[in-house]
Amino acid sequence: MAEYDLVVRGGTVVTAADITQCDVGVKGERIVALGADLERGANEIDAKDLLVLPGGIDSHTHIDEPRKTGAVMADDFATGTASALAGGTTTTISFSPQQKDGTVGEVLTEVEKRAKKALTDYCFHLTITDPSDRVIAEEVPKLIAAGHRSLKIYLTYDPTHINDDEILRVFACARKHGALVVVHAENHAAIMWQTERLLAAGLTAPKYHAYAKPMIVEREATHRVIALAELVDVPIQIFHVSGAEAAEEVRRARTRGLKVWGETCAQYFVLTAADLDRPGFEGAKFICSPAIRSHEDRAALWDYVADGTLDVVTSDHAPWAFDDPKGKKLKGDDAPFSVVPNGVPGIETRLPILFHEGVTKGRIGLNQFVALAATNSARLFGLYPKKGTIAIGADADIVVWDAGKRVTITNDILHSAMDYTPYEGMEVTGWPMVTVSRGEVVFENGKVLGEPGRGRFLPRGPYDFIKPLGRFPTPFDPVAGKLLEE
Amino acid sequence: MAEYDLVVRGGTVVTAADITQCDVGVKGERIVALGADLERGANEIDAKDLLVLPGGIDSHTHIDEPRKTGAVMADDFATGTASALAGGTTTTISFSPQQKDGTVGEVLTEVEKRAKKALTDYCFHLTITDPSDRVIAEEVPKLIAAGHRSLKIYLTYDPTHINDDEILRVFACARKHGALVVVHAENHAAIMWQTERLLAAGLTAPKYHAYAKPMIVEREATHRVIALAELVDVPIQIFHVSGAEAAEEVRRARTRGLKVWGETCAQYFVLTAADLDRPGFEGAKFICSPAIRSHEDRAALWDYVADGTLDVVTSDHAPWAFDDPKGKKLKGDDAPFSVVPNGVPGIETRLPILFHEGVTKGRIGLNQFVALAATNSARLFGLYPKKGTIAIGADADIVVWDAGKRVTITNDILHSAMDYTPYEGMEVTGWPMVTVSRGEVVFENGKVLGEPGRGRFLPRGPYDFIKPLGRFPTPFDPVAGKLLEE
């Protein structure tokens, strides 16, 4: 009987720190050996001249979320996570979006039901839109204890956004019970005010989406939410930092030692505001928030990646089909920008784009690619060391990657249920060949092999990144409700 | 017949730029001559070995404001402005505070009535607490046109504070009709949240006032309101910047070329949080907002004065008597910090403290003293060149100042109706000897000579400082409601 169920042989294994020529031995669902010349496995993958990477973690995806607006996402968990696997991503974090008049638990129950079709392993950020006493004091603490260690808040969108007082309440709950808060940071009032004036002026085309939410509203909200987090002493991650000014606020926070992390998304590296100005309603394909920005902002992001200010790259996958009355055309094919569902798809293209723009173009090295694509998310969200690296004892989530393969992205070759990709026609160098999830080959030869439902929920225990610093603006800890020992 | 009604003879005349030995000739209410050896005037002031300065302008004073809380200020316009004159200040700007359920006009009418007792010349900032459509679209434009060219907004205090949408509405109104907006910048929700927790922990003594509103809430609101002003392209002044972090936000704004100015107050140069911790209820005498801060913040303010980030120094005079059930003890002599009326008196001590800490201690020169005390306020608020300098054609508002006079401040020697001064026992060098207002000697030999009611209202026309920059985050002007010509 073979010692190993699977051996990935002869590849170049890359982790966030190391690049090693070696074989990877898998037994059951776990990696059990790294060696120079492992015995033959029951199954073998030939990784000669290929990279062997930890399976990607996409910690920011929208899949089959229940919505009250009538909008319906094109991807359910079967297609969405199949698309993930085909793009080298083996773990997804999506959302359980509390409704304003509902409990967190009821929507979570529904979301858990829907997620039963997943092919990737998965967990959820609990979106809090109505942090009432009951929710904050009773419901969320129990859910955190049950392994949901991240909370999402929105500073914009109606009726989703919460105000400063509510933010503080969520922060206090997160710190008290041990969860990381992830934040969509844009100033809602400013966006609404600007939008009203644009619409009143008859400026309704998709391109005006970027006018309605300029960088300044993102910078403002980023600074504000960081300040509130400082007051409460709670760690946070700023989602989808889109350009220099917002990134600079994250850098300033880190420079003064705060537990503030910055995420950006693949689209901000390649799209620009010009894409919103494509003819007719075509620009609606590129409406996402924060808006895609200028060439200068796009270039500046790499500086912030370089110094670690932005240390996670996700997709913010939002599968609103274009030619679909439940998708981008919810309000018709001539609707003003302000009522077009926000978001772009990208769960499958995330890693190829990051690899191409980052590694192929020489902006980052392989270790940093792995860190941005998998390891840092695993650490920040309490999935490490089970996920996010190639090491003894870790889940055998592995991508065999061809760094030299040139692929022209078209929607046809992707595995999502979407009817468009914003990257249609873009040529990239670097593409996933084989994806392994918990020891099982789930993608190979361009085909997703796993069955819907094979994915598992990932409960998360307490972990270091959610620990407060113990530093306050005054000698008073507002969450503990007492003076500090000085 | 004498050519001059008054000659101030032989002094050292100081303006924001110059220091000149010369006589000042006054005819009627105006300065008509500066000369080496002017003819004798009908009246003469011997200024030998003394400084001759423009009358101070205190652009931030609270006097006899109508309040619904039952609190009553100790100073009416007679005592408050008498105290101003005795301190070398000849022009005051106080407030017309709109009530949440009222119009701006009705309170202005009342305030104008009360101000009829003033001894200084005066005008008002219109405090907007309820920027309804009617107020913004109809009432305020008329009042601006009538000469009220500054609007005040609060980002904290209940029920005074306004939210981001309301701020934007006020900003748009100010830009459209030509007014400067002055801002009390502290994050209300954060203060309330922190206060609740302090009270719940039984931490109610005056010193906890500073815990409830740490610098971080001031920095946050300062950055936010600047961002909103950038969006609308409206000039603003940040009131009472109390320390380094908030000042740094103003500096950052100025470095990127914005029309954002910073004011600080005399108390922030000399008091510290330690004063709030005086025995018993004594600390309540020092409760003002933003809270007085650390030694380090106090010292850092001078750096921001030096580079022009902070270019106006006022009193924020708030005459709540200490031993008074309508003053500091409104809620009793053991009330929690959160219900003690906010503010400290200082209309008379402002210039001596600024002179002592600034000029006597060698931190600033005489020109900068004049600029901080008078000229810059005059310019920012549209009173220049009538007020704020010593020049031909300007109102003959003049202070004859003894730079070497040592005075121990006690409440007894002051002319306000207050029962305490926060500077009791402080020795300063530099004190006003004679004050002249529109050619009339109104303070001399320690006595205020003018009659209540001699002061005049100062209507203000359009002026340069309120002009927008014409710069926007996108090629859209939200106030004009149209795309920019590019």
Add this chain to the structure above:
Amino acid sequence: MAEYDLVVRGGTVVTAADITQCDVGVKGERIVALGADLERGANEIDAKDLLVLPGGIDSHTHIDEPRKTGAVMADDFATGTASALAGGTTTTISFSPQQKDGTVGEVLTEVEKRAKKALTDYCFHLTITDPSDRVIAEEVPKLIAAGHRSLKIYLTYDPTHINDDEILRVFACARKHGALVVVHAENHAAIMWQTERLLAAGLTAPKYHAYAKPMIVEREATHRVIALAELVDVPIQIFHVSGAEAAEEVRRARTRGLKVWGETCAQYFVLTAADLDRPGFEGAKFICSPAIRSHEDRAALWDYVADGTLDVVTSDHAPWAFDDPKGKKLKGDDAPFSVVPNGVPGIETRLPILFHEGVTKGRIGLNQFVALAATNSARLFGLYPKKGTIAIGADADIVVWDAGKRVTITNDILHSAMDYTPYEGMEVTGWPMVTVSRGEVVFENGKVLGEPGRGRFLPRGPYDFIKPLGRFPTPFDPVAGKLLEE
């Protein structure tokens, strides 16, 4: 007999702080009255609808300097200062350039002789190129005491530049005896190294001058000389700051409270590196150091003017005629950039260019124009209040300026002996109409009226700007040679 020898009547008098409608009365050489309606003077200038400004101070001019290279400046003191008067400048500071093997005194004697032809009042910066013990300990202290209160040092040019040890010696001397040090800050070794490589590559055209001395060499030297000044605690002015990075170093120094000032020159506001690339040898007309820079740098300078980082604007007038074997063509009309005499003329165009680019284009106000053009130089160099303002007792150095006059600059209309102007064909709005120096009309109707030799030397006593701060990196004062009292 008329009370006044001269009255400038009906104009708008502008100082660094004020803008006043009034008459200016002159008696002898001094201003003796400012008034609303002065008596008739023996002489009158009608300034109706015109500005009345303090005579410009050009604190950085090269005129008829003795050189050992064979190069001879086109302007002697007669033509150079006539040109100054025609441009509204009534005071010039030029240089007494010590030779490497000579004393400071011997060249000063020669320079003083040459300056006897001056039409403006004048003084000198003593350039120190060989700070030997004798020079530093004996000669320079005597010259400082005799009224030469500024020393110039070069960090580049052979054989003029001095090394770090020599810089420290000059600084210690300046602090001990009371002088301001002005600095040409560029890294010599880096320029030489880069130049050698450019020449070796055959890249000799004028445009490569800018390649030989990129901003980085200016930024480096600026930071270095500021650090050395911090060590010694001596006030310095950085000459001709040419763009953003060097200006940023000055700003950083000022932000930490140092006595470091920044000067820029008119040419850096209007020329760019593209001018160096004019056909043939034409580019040599634009060779000056630091090199003229990019559009971005040119624009950025205004930000640093706005916040006071750069507070003096001079000409750095260097009159090397173009078609002249003793001027720009010293080494022939095809010489490599590295041997072309450095500098551009501009003593007459300085104020029109600053006015046009600054005031006419709305970047600065009139008060700031006066400050940049005259008042700040007067203060920094110890000439105030005799020079640099319009005030009682000041020298009657006055320019009557037409803010609306449009003039196309051509060399023909200028009064220098130069054969070119770098601004040929540039149209400006704003031009001097009449110049008065010590009460004498010296320029009017386009003609210089004063006689060579009418100018006077301006000895300078000790003054505030040269006082050290009393702050050191350790508790040791290296100039006093003792520990500080702590």
Add this chain to the structure above:
Amino acid sequence: MAEYDLVVRGGTVVTAADITQCDVGVKGERIVALGADLERGANEIDAKDLLVLPGGIDSHTHIDEPRKTGAVMADDFATGTASALAGGTTTTISFSPQQKDGTVGEVLTEVEKRAKKALTDYCFHLTITDPSDRVIAEEVPKLIAAGHRSLKIYLTYDPTHINDDEILRVFACARKHGALVVVHAENHAAIMWQTERLLAAGLTAPKYHAYAKPMIVEREATHRVIALAELVDVPIQIFHVSGAEAAEEVRRARTRGLKVWGETCAQYFVLTAADLDRPGFEGAKFICSPAIRSHEDRAALWDYVADGTLDVVTSDHAPWAFDDPKGKKLKGDDAPFSVVPNGVPGIETRLPILFHEGVTKGRIGLNQFVALAATNSARLFGLYPKKGTIAIGADADIVVWDAGKRVTITNDILHSAMDYTPYEGMEVTGWPMVTVSRGEVVFENGKVLGEPGRGRFLPRGPYDFIKPLGRFPTPFDPVAGKLLEE
């Protein structure tokens, strides 16, 4: 026959990215297997409850350097590297110091001879003190090609320091031939100038060492050498950054994307200037350069470690015995600070101190400890992946570390030939238990087991970190000597 020569069993393996429970299998000199439950090895180390770390790399050590001053280091390569092994360090980089009048090769030959006694693997930084044409154009290129891929330059010390022109020559050589330049950055002239004045004032005690070289001279040289490196486009590492201001210059460089790295040393985390003030000549034990600094600087270093500005921690081991006429007392036991040999010992205490101050005190995690102690040095100096990590194929350089072991440091327990340690009496938590070098147990039970001479020289080939960026201040590459293709 056992599959493995050595198995490190049951420990927690830590790399720069991962923390894994697993066994490490070694065959010959290499790591060949990582596994959950490896077969028994011929030799076994029980690492239960212990950390298994890559052997430390001390990339900055002075051992038995030939000196012309008469000073002789206490440690030769036998004792120095034995001490390293006992402290968990298995690779050392020391120096081959060119004499001013000598070749680089001649001293290298001597150094290589001395190094034959080494117990660690080793290589050298070639110190260049006399970059003549011959040295730069002929000798050094050959030595680089022979595997000496790092050059050291001094900006201070007589006669060691080189000037700006020489720095540029070394930089051009390094870039052209592929080497990293490491820099001692302090301004020599400023130090000499300050020293002279201190000595003249009779201030000769050890504590004045810190007065002679305040932070400002380090900040200046750091900025300067970075600017010169920008001009040439060559990667550099700044050695021994000692506090905030110098670190800030490194951060600024990194923020604009330069290949500039910062190193600090263990001593700067624990000693302060107060140690220099110990009674009598005792303070001389703490004389090193840059000087140890204030508490504030000491604390600030961690911020710069946190954001990656400082990413390598070394010892700068300089074994000058205290009570030794060839060591600290070279010039007697009352010598002025300026003639005391510079440096402190620390090759054995480096990792315990870094672990204690960093990991035990919660300032850094285990991964960052490994990165700072080994991985980053390996990468920067071209030793990776042979050294610096625990991975298949890497040299079996392993330290088994007890994170909980409390040890009081005294010189008695250390293995160097030194007669003092600056950390006498300091208690630390965390200590190396077993050290393995290339598969051989070389330290165990407090005893060094390897034989002198077992260490091997590590030649280094070209590697990524030495590649230039291809960015220049102008479109000219001065090393290639040609214009860039634009």
